[in-house]
Amino acid sequence: MSTKETALQHHFENLDQQFEASTLGMWAFLVQEILFFGGLFAGYIVYRNWYPEAFHLGSEHLDVFLGTVNTAVLICSSLTMAMAVHWAQKGDKNKIITFLVLTFILGAVFLGIKAVEYSHKFHAGLLPGDGFIWHGEHGDQVRIFYSFYFVMTGMHALHMIIGAGILIHLIVQAGKDRYDANYFTPVELFGLYWHFVDIIWIFLFPLLYLLGRH
Amino acid sequence: MSTAVFKPRPDQMGDNNEKKTSYLTAGFNIRSWLLTVDHKRIAILYLLSLTFFFFLGGMFAVLIRLELITPAGDLMQAETYNKMFTMHGVVMVFFFLIPSIPAVFGNFLVPLMIGAKDLAFPRINLLSWYLFMFGGMLGFAAIIFGGVDTGWTFYTPYSSTYANSNVILAALGAFFAGFSSILTGLNFIATIHKMRAPGMTWFRMPLFIWAHYATSIIQILGTPVVAITIILVALERLFHIGIFDPKLGGDPILFQHLFWFYSHPAVYIMILPSMGVISEVITCFSKKKIFGYEFIAFSSLGIAVLGFLVWGHHMYTSGQSIYVSLVFSVLTFLVAIPSAIKVFNWTATLYKGSVSYDAPMLYAIGFIGLFTIGGLTGVFLATLGVNVHVHDTYFIVAHFHYIMVGGAIMGYMAALHFWWPKITGRLYPEVWARVASFVIFFGFHLTFFPQFIVGYLGMPRRYHAYPEEFQIWNILSSAGASILGLGYLIPLIYFIWSLKYGERASANPWNAKGLEWEKADSPPTQFNFDKTPIVDQEVYDY
């Protein structure tokens, strides 16, 4: 039996309708995500306007080199993801798997580098909380900067981890020949999600890392 | 079987009909319910869980009204009282009102009304119920472990720094219930856009669908903001990250902005679906095409959009700039326009209709009156000067109960009575239903109208003791509450009774228009329709 028949769920008339509904659902989900991060961005804007110096000082202690590397890694992972979607549309199983695996590896590299950064901050006493240490001016306000740093990048990392889990699922499914030129919806929709997570980082990077350098 | 569209359903097909399995008889074991992806069964799961939370929240209301019979705080201490009104609010808002009509009747009816076999994402629909139950259990655990005392609004810095109660559990409960709500909205949007039967154009959709479409937009745009806010409160509590703590340079008012950015529109998550119900019921029991269909449809969207621009009216006394307050005040007045459009159109529908007063219609008429009072007092409250005078008094409490109980729950009751025959295939005893609707209407007014007066006289909300001159109003209110409680128990009894002893319902007991009545059985079959219906008639063609 071809995937065309198995992939169609009982309540849809045809695969086109199923694909359109799924795509719309994913876009609605991403709108929801934008508002979710939007709350954090709104808070960030408020405090950055209140405490520009403290945000400047806090930002200078972030590792721009690692942040830049990570930005490059994520952009590459978006490219590999786009390639995976491209080959999914063409129905080339081996290339789908190759590019999904590459995307997964790049995502893992990003998370690894992020973990290194987190542990540096942790050892420097920059984790917001009662153990927060700051030798300099505006200690409390710098703490707020680091609160935003950890919550925003933490939420972003959480989205990456969930994405990595879904990638494993997609790789397994692709290995079982579930996707072909007629049916590749999950790969395409996951692509949307992955690019969205990338874009969030593209905003986070200058707001957090580059703030102190201009 | 006939394929002619909108021909009265041949109920007399008898034997043939008996052989078809309804969604209720498609499986009997517990697994067939807990793992179902049928939108109708998920609606039933929601109905049962919401009924539990409704009476749980009601129990706290009983304790509040008992305490307030006397001016002295004799039944409970101030701290206990704080927990009572908090848990009443948390349970009623997050675990009953917000899911209520969309989760039960939206789930059941959206596919049926537009001629689809199911919602676009049946498994996500089931997931939303599990998320809701998980959130509900967290909320319930917060109650069992000693309760919460922050008020349902979780205002910082009390909630984030000082409160000694189960804030995190309760807030996380709201968080998960919120995600369930987002998924419901997402499902409706995709379904309404992509799953309509041939011929079901946008302007042939029942107004119930338009109302749910508008509601879904709010669920998707508003809920995530309160979700991240709840996470920040939890982090503040656990790690003292400083964002809402004024001692560390944080801003507790920011919490209020983020909270009300969701929680004002959340009121429209409660009331818009109710308005959708009222549109269906009014036109059916007037046997007349609804007046101003397009106006009602677009006023739902108007309310959804305007609803996002008015949150500052909760913060007139929070130190917000007076100019900002002025803008919020004007924007809040504007909400009255789409709301009034609906009320006028419903009333105009009654004009020269052949009106009958069955139970759903009694609730719908009650809704119009109560919602009008709730809405107009909302305009008073949007006015800066009046608001400062009655801020945090019982006037506010009365106002939002007219909207949430008099509006949202009256709509819920109307829906329950209107679609009960469709959902269960049984008729309830009409006389009892009419009696109960009058008991509820009378009990409601007696409970909440005195609160307008006592609030205007200056009695503040959220205190367990009060000066003696306010006692008479509180006695009236408590007496009303006991009548209202009785009014809610009567339907509970006759609905359960009807499941076994009620007369069997025909496919269309009200002679209503719409696919769910004309093309589906009572109760509907597993996949709703024998074949995909083709719509070639205008909506509400009475």
Ligand SMILES: [Cu+2]
């Ligand atoms: Cu409001």
